[in-house]
Amino acid sequence: MKLAEFTDKHIAFREEVREFAKKELLEESTQIERKGEFPWHIINKIKERGWLGVNFPEEYGGLGLDTTSYIILVEEIARVCASTAIMIAAHVSLACQPIFVHGTEEQKEKYLIPLARGEKIGSFGLTEPNAGSDAGGTESTAKLVGDKWIINGNKRFITNGTIADLIVFTATQDRTKRTHGISAFIVEKGTKGYEPGKEEDKLGLRGSITAELHFEDCELPQKNLLGKE
Ligand SMILES: Cc1cc2nc3c(=O)[nH]c(=O)nc-3n(C[C@H](O)[C@H](O)[C@H](O)COP(=O)(O)OP(=O)(O)OC[C@H]3O[C@@H](n4cnc5c(N)ncnc54)[C@H](O)[C@@H]3O)c2cc1C
Known part of the structure; x- marks a missing residue:
């Protein structure tokens, strides 16, 4: 074919x-x-x-x-x-x-x-401890408080996680809505409340970085929503 x-x-x-x-x-x-x-x-x-x-x-x-x-x-x-x-x-x-x-x-x-241009490195965070193949199981939350998104949750197995200057990631506003409650956001390295975490010591793809990401009351401007809610 x-x-x-x-x-x-x-x-x-x-x-x-x-x-x-x-x-x-x-x-x-x-x-x-x-x-x-x-x-x-x-x-x-x-x-x-x-x-x-x-x-x-x-x-x-x-x-x-x-x-x-x-x-x-x-x-x-x-x-x-x-x-x-x-x-x-x-x-x-x-x-x-x-x-x-x-x-x-x-x-x-x-x-x-x-x-x-390659001046910054990017990464994408969807996978979580309880949401891999099943993205609808996303547990990281995004709450709009005033004009800020408040993000809480953890991601894992994220390629480029610790070296990324910015990360496109997913979080839910309503877990009961499964995939329909999920939105995408952009967070920049150094944002308060966001920290990259442990890197995996893998059997293969060992030269690539696969890491955890942690969000604890991370405040993002409303305009960091990517696409529609
Ligand atoms: C090297 C590496 C790099 C990665 N980079 C990224 C990244 O940059 N960003 C990111 O978000 N994620 C990344 N991931 C995560 C990857 O996308 C997940 O590992 C993948 O989505 C599977 O999720 P899981 O590991 O939780 O496995 P699970 O979802 O728990 O699946 C385990 C097994 O069960 C099977 N299974 C699951 N659900 C069903 C079902 N309903 N019916 C039948 N079988 C099922 C799966 O096929 C699989 O064989 C990376 C993973 C690795 C290993």
């Missing part, structure tokens, strides 16, 4: 990424896994190429390529180093993409542009 029609540009991009992965990652990937160290120097090289915003328009700090190019990027990097690939995938498709699709112009200016 033919899944995607590659253009000459896609084929050239695949060659470019494959060459990069071979030259910059292949030798090191075993050490990255063994040591369980996040490969900052590789990520910086990926950032320099604009690949942390590969599929976003140039006006939003991206490279202006398409979704197929993003898939090619993740696939070719994962071929050599899955830890580096999951970092890119979480940043691009879990943090940047929801802001690109659902963000206001102000949120795109403030958050998407530095993320797509």
Whole structure:
């Protein structure tokens, strides 16, 4: 079955990424896994190429390529180093993409542009101790008090959790409504009441960061709601 029609540009991009992965990652990937160290120097090289915003328009700090190019990027990097690939995938498709699709112009200016340029690292927090596959079981709460959201709860297994400058995350206003009570929000590193927590010591993907996030009476401005309630 033919899944995607590659253009000459896609084929050239695949060659470019494959060459990069071979030259910059292949030798090191075993050490990255063994040591369980996040490969900052590789990520910086990926950032320099604009690949942390590969599929976003140039006006939003991206490279202006398409979704197929993003898939090619993740696939070719994962071929050599899955830890580096999951970092890119979480940043691009879990943090940047929801802001690109659902963000206001102000949120795109403030958050998407530095993320797509790779000046900031993004992450996405949905999973919780009692909500993995079952997102409807989300227990983290968001209460609108005056003009502020008050967030309480815990996330776990969050890729890029401890290194993220900003996190798109989910919380519920009404647990009885299951998935219909859930909204998405943006929190920035350093916000009072928000702390990244323990990093997992994993069997695989050891060079990637998988961490807990904690919210305790974390106050967010109303405008940090992403999309509709
Ligand atoms: C390396 C890594 C990185 C991750 N990064 C992120 C991230 O960046 N952000 C984030 O939010 N999460 C992240 N996760 C979490 C991941 O999305 C969850 O692990 C996943 O959603 C499964 O949830 P769970 O671990 O709670 O397992 P569970 O939901 O408890 O599922 C356990 C098993 O039960 C099965 N199961 C569950 N429900 C049903 C059902 N109704 N019927 C039949 N079978 C069922 C599942 O298929 C699975 O095999 C990451 C996880 C890992 C391991």
